[in-house]
Amino acid sequence: MLENAQCRSQWVCFCSSFASLLSSPQHLTWSLLAVAFLASFGSSMLYGFNLAVVNSPAEYIKAFYNETLTKRHHWIPDEHFLTILYSLTVSIFAIGGMTGALLVGKLVTKYGRKGTLVRSTVLVFIGGSLMGFSRWFRNPFMVIAGRYITGVHSGISLSVVPMYLGEIAPKNLRGFLGLVPSIHICLGVFSAQVLGLSELLGKEEHWPLLLSLILFPTLVQLMLLPWFPESPRYLLIEKGNVHATVSALKCFRKKGNIQAEVEEMQEEQRSLSSFKTLSVRRLLMDRSVRWQVLTIVVVNIGMQLSGIDAIWFYTNEIFKNAGIPEPHIQYTTVGTGAVEVLAGMLGCFTIERVGRRPLIIGGFLFMGLCCAGITVSVLLQAQFPFMSYISVGCVVGIIAGFCIGPAGVPFLITAELFKQSHRPSAYTVAGCLNWLSNFTIGFVFPFLEDATGPYCYLIFCAICWGVAAYTIWVIPETKNKTFLEISQMFATKSSVQKEEPTPNSHLKLALMNGYGSLGLHDEK
Numbered sequence: 001m002l003e004n005a006q007c008r009s010q011w012v013c014f015c016s017s018f019a020s021l022l023s024s025p026q027h028l029t030w031s032l033l034a035v036a037f038l039a040s041f042g043s044s045m046l047y048g049f050n051l052a053v054v055n056s057p058a059e060y061i062k063a064f065y066n067e068t069l070t071k072r073h074h075w076i077p078d079e080h081f082l083t084i085l086y087s088l089t090v091s092i093f094a095i096g097g098m099t100g101a102l103l104v105g106k107l108v109t110k111y112g113r114k115g116t117l118v119r120s121t122v123l124v125f126i127g128g129s130l131m132g133f134s135r136w137f138r139n140p141f142m143v144i145a146g147r148y149i150t151g152v153h154s155g156i157s158l159s160v161v162p163m164y165l166g167e168i169a170p171k172n173l174r175g176f177l178g179l180v181p182s183i184h185i186c187l188g189v190f191s192a193q194v195l196g197l198s199e200l201l202g203k204e205e206h207w208p209l210l211l212s213l214i215l216f217p218t219l220v221q222l223m224l225l226p227w228f229p230e231s232p233r234y235l236l237i238e239k240g241n242v243h244a245t246v247s248a249l250k251c252f253r254k255k256g257n258i259q260a261e262v263e264e265m266q267e268e269q270r271s272l273s274s275f276k277t278l279s280v281r282r283l284l285m286d287r288s289v290r291w292q293v294l295t296i297v298v299v300n301i302g303m304q305l306s307g308i309d310a311i312w313f314y315t316n317e318i319f320k321n322a323g324i325p326e327p328h329i330q331y332t333t334v335g336t337g338a339v340e341v342l343a344g345m346l347g348c349f350t351i352e353r354v355g356r357r358p359l360i361i362g363g364f365l366f367m368g369l370c371c372a373g374i375t376v377s378v379l380l381q382a383q384f385p386f387m388s389y390i391s392v393g394c395v396v397g398i399i400a401g402f403c404i405g406p407a408g409v410p411f412l413i414t415a416e417l418f419k420q421s422h423r424p425s426a427y428t429v430a431g432c433l434n435w436l437s438n439f440t441i442g443f444v445f446p447f448l449e450d451a452t453g454p455y456c457y458l459i460f461c462a463i464c465w466g467v468a469a470y471t472i473w474v475i476p477e478t479k480n481k482t483f484l485e486i487s488q489m490f491a492t493k494s495s496v497q498k499e500e501p502t503p504n505s506h507l508k509l510a511l512m513n514g515y516g517s518l519g520l521h522d523e524k
Helices: 002-022 030-052 058-073 079-111 113-132 140-168 174-195 204-212 215-227 232-238 242-252 259-271 280-285 287-304 308-321 326-354 356-380 387-404 409-416 423-473 483-493
Strands: 507-510 517-520
Touching: 030 113, 030 140, 030 174, 030 215, 030 242, 058 079, 058 140, 058 204, 079 113, 079 140, 079 423, 113 140, 113 204, 113 215, 140 174, 140 232, 140 409, 140 423, 174 326, 174 409, 232 242, 232 259, 242 259, 259 483, 280 287, 280 423, 287 308, 287 409, 287 423, 287 483, 308 326, 308 356, 308 387, 308 423, 326 356, 326 387, 356 387, 356 409, 356 423, 409 423
Parallel strands: none
Antiparallel strands: 507 517
């Protein structure tokens, strides 16, 4: 009875949070929800799916490599070479992601945010087809090439989706919509774990189908996302197309006065010395944004070096030591995936109430505590057998702490901390650091674990608490702030004077039928 009452209480809290979003001053419209879902479902979810999908069929993929090399090339590879080939299959996804991150700045400037997402779907069709037909053509390098190409797509979409959603959202819903992609990443991991069960597609004859399932979400995105508008901020500030901007805002907002929102965009436009997107080099040399750049460096590196990627290397061993039978470990792993989804939803539906800072600080502090808990419990479980269950709890705690805030907020605040001219290059920097850290931890962790044993988690503990401390002292709260207001908050920290608006544009909006129509007015 008590458990049922708790479940009802949690459901009521969830419904009340969603209802408050729908009834907020700037309403959460169905068009905003549809775009957030489509952009995340066909892009962000694939990133999570590709992270986890190769774990279940690992032995089958190695056997395929061994069989094809033996029959086609008349060469019998040893176990060491098969392990290297499989490791390349896993890690080349991160290399592709880094390649995609380097392309983000140029793509979003040339094609726009939505345009980049739509055009990049061709990468998924190519990569998914290569992996799906690799067994038919008996070519192991089709799997590796397919993983690289899908990695390029994930590198692009991991930056473009939060950028797009951050720019179409009203300021009071930017946090909620900005965390929708992180929920879909968790859903991608969870769906890969479920579909990889031995009762479903985790069989030797089905692994090519499992790897190529990414085609279906992308097909849905390609069919529906083009019908929605481009980012209004991109259309106005970068393209100067006021007619298209008003049309986009009419689609994304309920009927009402959009004049203030357009004028806020024009104020940001006038504050920019140039409409051209800054290069990465100029971004790094711009002293006026040095604190913003340092912030995205700290939070994006901290997100990957927090131990969340490394935890999967140690999970099976911890579960074995806790006495969980090996055939049941796959179901326990699925349980951790469910925890990811629930924690991600909790963060998404609370961010507009508590803000960005509490989710980052609380998430990293809790992760650090759980990392220290793993070290202590593993060291003491020989003397105290119950400590093995503490280890399992700490693993779940690290996953929950990560997904509630550190998993999605860094991508969100990367959009919030920069003006339109700086944002694409900022996402390029953040994406490259994210993928480079991802690749580094995946490559270095096995050696670090061999050298330090369970003490390696104390390193992750120090990193988590260091990022939390940086957030406490440096990062301001950005909830319900415009992009220009956030830039001015950091300008005081950088000792940069507030920029005077320059008359780059004289376009104003005149009200008509509650929406507004175009009008030209001279600035007084």
